[in-house]
Amino acid sequence: MLVFSTVDKIRLFLRMERESGRRIAFVPTMGALHEGHLSLIRRAISENDICVCSIFVNPIQFNEIEDFNKYPRPLEKDLNALKKEGCHAVFVPEVKEIYPENSKALIKIELGNISEVLEGKHRPGHFDGVVRVVKRLFDIVEPHCAYFGQKDYQQYLVICTMTEYFDLKIQIIMHPIIRAKDGLALSSRNVRLSSEERIIAPLLYHTLQKAAHDLSFQSAEEVKKNALIVLEKEKNLQCEYFEVVNAVNLQTIHGKIPKNRQVLLCAAIRLGTVRLIDNILITM
Numbered sequence: 001m002l003v004f005s006t007v008d009k010i011r012l013f014l015r016m017e018r019e020s021g022r023r024i025a026f027v028p029t030m031g032a033l034h035e036g037h038l039s040l041i042r043r044a045i046s047e048n049d050i051c052v053c054s055i056f057v058n059p060i061q062f063n064e065i066e067d068f069n070k071y072p073r074p075l076e077k078d079l080n081a082l083k084k085e086g087c088h089a090v091f092v093p094e095v096k097e098i099y100p101e102n103s104k105a106l107i108k109i110e111l112g113n114i115s116e117v118l119e120g121k122h123r124p125g126h127f128d129g130v131v132r133v134v135k136r137l138f139d140i141v142e143p144h145c146a147y148f149g150q151k152d153y154q155q156y157l158v159i160c161t162m163t164e165y166f167d168l169k170i171q172i173i174m175h176p177i178i179r180a181k182d183g184l185a186l187s188s189r190n191v192r193l194s195s196e197e198r199i200i201a202p203l204l205y206h207t208l209q210k211a212a213h214d215l216s217f218q219s220a221e222e223v224k225k226n227a228l229i230v231l232e233k234e235k236n237l238q239c240e241y242f243e244v245v246n247a248v249n250l251q252t253i254h255g256k257i258p259k260n261r262q263v264l265l266c267a268a269i270r271l272g273t274v275r276l277i278d279n280i281l282i283t284m
């Protein structure tokens with residue numbers, strides 16, 4: 001497995017691979033890799049010739065400096081895990097490689113509703129940071145396709161919008177959420193949960209599951225109200241949002257949902273210092 005830290009070197013390597021006709025897949029990550037990340041890597045390897053993974057904790061997509069500072073960075077362990085999976089190349093750049101002074105990387109595109117609701121509302125500027133880093137990484141790697149987790153469904157939609165906006169010839173592929181046995185969606189931040197918080201954490205998914213089930217006979221408003229009663233009143237959790245939205249445009253759904261509609265149930269809660277997000281995608 002090749003490990004690159006500079007833009008010039010990885011570009012040179014990938015140019016040769018591209019010219020040899022190899023199909024290049026890209027999996028951008030912030031490291032602290034778990035089974036969720038590794039399942040993306042495995043799929044990227046199985047469906048393409050070359051798999052490139054990036055590990056970069058992007059400072060400009062964090063809203064809280066504490067979250068950025070405390071973000072786990074077990075680089076050796078990550079590199080070993082990627083090597084074991086058979087990943088071909090890893091890009092581990094310093095901040096100055098991604099954001100050089102006088103860079104033209106400062107892009108701001110109009111993403112509209114998709115970036116303003118849900119995570120966008122609670123994490124102002126987050127998606128501007130995501131778009132900027134992913135566009136820069138796409139320009140460096142120039143992959144044929146890139147894999148993103150459903151865990152960050154809104155991010156996936158934002159990246160699809162960005163890709164269309166710049167007319168990039170990159171196929172964006174979404175991969176399902178990988179969970180612990182008790183249902184908790186795997187996340188690099190889970191290691192910061194205390195043992196008590198870790199026991200409570202799967203409730204987020206269980207509440208989403210019940211809501212998804214109840215949507216077949218209750219209105220979106222009723223389902224949301226009941227979920228908030230469980231999370232906030234009964235379990236005393238701090239819920240940032242719990243929403244039932246149209247999976248295509250993320251607009252809030254009202255009333256009873258018609259058949260065949262693609263629906264996203266999504267929520268964010270805070271457990272101690274950790275913010276957890278999760279979602280379920282269903283077709284009614």
Ligand code: AMP
Nearest residue numbers: 029030031036148149151152177178186
């Ligand atoms: P991150 O390192 O958190 O930026 O995540 C890198 C990629 O892995 C993103 O596309 C995430 O959506 C994806 N990912 C993170 N957690 C999971 C999970 N539990 N299951 C599937 N994909 C995930």
